Amino acid sequence: MATNLFKQEIAEALANTELFTKEQVLGLMTIPQDPQHGNFSVPCFSLAKTLRKAPKIIAEDLSKQISLPSSVSKCEAINGYLNYYIDPQILLQKILSAVAEQGEKFGHLPSQNKTVIIDYSSPNIGKELAFHHIRSTMIGHALSCIYQAAGYKVIRINHLGDWGTQFGKLIVMYLRAELPTDVESLAKLTVKELNLLYTQFSKAAQKKPEMEDEAREVFAKLEAGDEFYRSLWEAFKEATLKELRRIYKQLGVDFDYYTGESFFEDLIPPVIDELKAKNLLEVSQEREVVMLEDLDLPPCLIRKSDGSTLYATRDLAAAIYRQKEYAFDRCLYVVDQGQALHFKQVFAVLNKMGYAWSKNMVHIPFGLILHQNEDGKWEKGKTRTGSASLLRDVIAAAQEKILEQIQEKNPDLPDAEHVAMQIGVSALTFNDLKNRRLMDVKFDWDSALSFEGATGPYLQNAHVRLCSIQRRAGYQVELSQVDWFHLTDDYSMELVRIIDRKSTRISQAVEHDEPALLAQYALEIAEAAHRFVHHNRVLGSAEEKSRLFLVQCTQIVLKDVLTMLGVYPIEAM
Numbered sequence: 001m002a003t004n005l006f007k008q009e010i011a012e013a014l015a016n017t018e019l020f021t022k023e024q025v026l027g028l029m030t031i032p033q034d035p036q037h038g039n040f041s042v043p044c045f046s047l048a049k050t051l052r053k054a055p056k057i058i059a060e061d062l063s064k065q066i067s068l069p070s071s072v073s074k075c076e077a078i079n080g081y082l083n084y085y086i087d088p089q090i091l092l093q094k095i096l097s098a099v100a101e102q103g104e105k106f107g108h109l110p111s112q113n114k115t116v117i118i119d120y121s122s123p124n125i126g127k128e129l130a131f132h133h134i135r136s137t138m139i140g141h142a143l144s145c146i147y148q149a150a151g152y153k154v155i156r157i158n159h160l161g162d163w164g165t166q167f168g169k170l171i172v173m174y175l176r177a178e179l180p181t182d183v184e185s186l187a188k189l190t191v192k193e194l195n196l197l198y199t200q201f202s203k204a205a206q207k208k209p210e211m212e213d214e215a216r217e218v219f220a221k222l223e224a225g226d227e228f229y230r231s232l233w234e235a236f237k238e239a240t241l242k243e244l245r246r247i248y249k250q251l252g253v254d255f256d257y258y259t260g261e262s263f264f265e266d267l268i269p270p271v272i273d274e275l276k277a278k279n280l281l282e283v284s285q286e287r288e289v290v291m292l293e294d295l296d297l298p299p300c301l302i303r304k305s306d307g308s309t310l311y312a313t314r315d316l317a318a319a320i321y322r323q324k325e326y327a328f329d330r331c332l333y334v335v336d337q338g339q340a341l342h343f344k345q346v347f348a349v350l351n352k353m354g355y356a357w358s359k360n361m362v363h364i365p366f367g368l369i370l371h372q373n374e375d376g377k378w379e380k381g382k383t384r385t386g387s388a389s390l391l392r393d394v395i396a397a398a399q400e401k402i403l404e405q406i407q408e409k410n411p412d413l414p415d416a417e418h419v420a421m422q423i424g425v426s427a428l429t430f431n432d433l434k435n436r437r438l439m440d441v442k443f444d445w446d447s448a449l450s451f452e453g454a455t456g457p458y459l460q461n462a463h464v465r466l467c468s469i470q471r472r473a474g475y476q477v478e479l480s481q482v483d484w485f486h487l488t489d490d491y492s493m494e495l496v497r498i499i500d501r502k503s504t505r506i507s508q509a510v511e512h513d514e515p516a517l518l519a520q521y522a523l524e525i526a527e528a529a530h531r532f533v534h535h536n537r538v539l540g541s542a543e544e545k546s547r548l549f550l551v552q553c554t555q556i557v558l559k560d561v562l563t564m565l566g567v568y569p570i571e572a573m
């Protein structure tokens, strides 16, 4: 950030007075809200006691005596503050030449030598992705990109729910329905069919509760290694993964590892031994548990009476494995708020086991997606028709709605379907990321897909506008061709000041694990860019080259910020 450089220069010059140390100045310095009051401000109140003078007088005296770094055009004393004004041309040059040199990496932070694991999306096998799965998927994806830009080594893990009694249910229902079990038929299985089996099981089990026991027995056999059941389970998993990969591709999401819960099967016995050796395992109501009453938490269930393990047991094994394998400095679980207790328990058990690194594990919760019902009330999980919506249907509908708009406004656009998919997905994604993650998302088609307001299409439009100016210009401007004086108007200066905040916004988003901070930043850039091109004609103006240069720089910055958010920028629409 260019700002840091100027801060250092000012602090050094002020330290020459020997009234402050350089560190003190850096600690005191603020950035005035109103740019009219300069770029930096240093309060002199702390000197009043030693100098036995009013801060107002001290500031006035100092402003006359001190030497100014060459980047500062003036220093004014106002009410006890020293206000520094950076020479606008130097400011512009410092910031924009950094963008031109570093390109999309501008504003990224140097390597932190730290590894962060991000566990996100992590859906259950055999089920279709529901619309709400977009939350963990896109928040997790954005956090991965943001941590990467902040200099972390990022490991992205999809902790698939591919183990547990639900597989007993699926197998029981599959066999009861007398579906074919030969290799070829199994290879053709779809997740849609599996999803249906779940619903059928629930209905059938209401009439025949003994099916629940049957499912538990089947799962116990699967856990014990029954080959036939395993082949079915593998086919279920393959069918689900095929569809998952298709949707992840549409969303532009990727993982380093798909390490499902089943992966930890063999790692569980040693964890249970360790719990026993550390005197943490107790028997309660025939189940083995770790008591957490000292922390006001219910017991963490480790093993049921039939010997089968639980979700928490597998998360314990997974955490220990991740620490051993990747020596993470932080491990984030991007999972809905409903699982807060589960993670508290898992982290508490690890802490009781003596793993100090458990303090580096963080649950990243988020709110629900709400839909409006006929009475105008916002409700969870249901669309107007009453059925929970599937993510694939919502994506397809978004694409279709955008395509209609494109066909109306620009019927000759090449590759319109692909463009519509990208805008549609960016509308859904941005709608999900624009507000703080803990807030519920009120989903409404009209406001999510609008090209006005805080939306994905609005951001895409800003990027397209910047690209189209460059296309129409037909040439690229080099740094040496820029006349900085041509960019000293308010609209250009505002845009450049916003561009300079990129690294601060990245750090803040990491500090709070909050993509919304970067999402809001994307809007700030887009709004300032719109204002700039609205007020300053680029092509054909006397300032064409310099303004075009600012357009180039803004587009690079916006593109990178959007990409980090999983809003993949398009160039024409």
Ligand code: ARG
Pocket: 119, 122, 123, 124, 159, 160, 161, 315, 333, 335
């Ligand atoms: N499969 C779980 C679910 O759908 C989420 C898993 C989250 N990750 C974890 N390590 N527990 O509810």
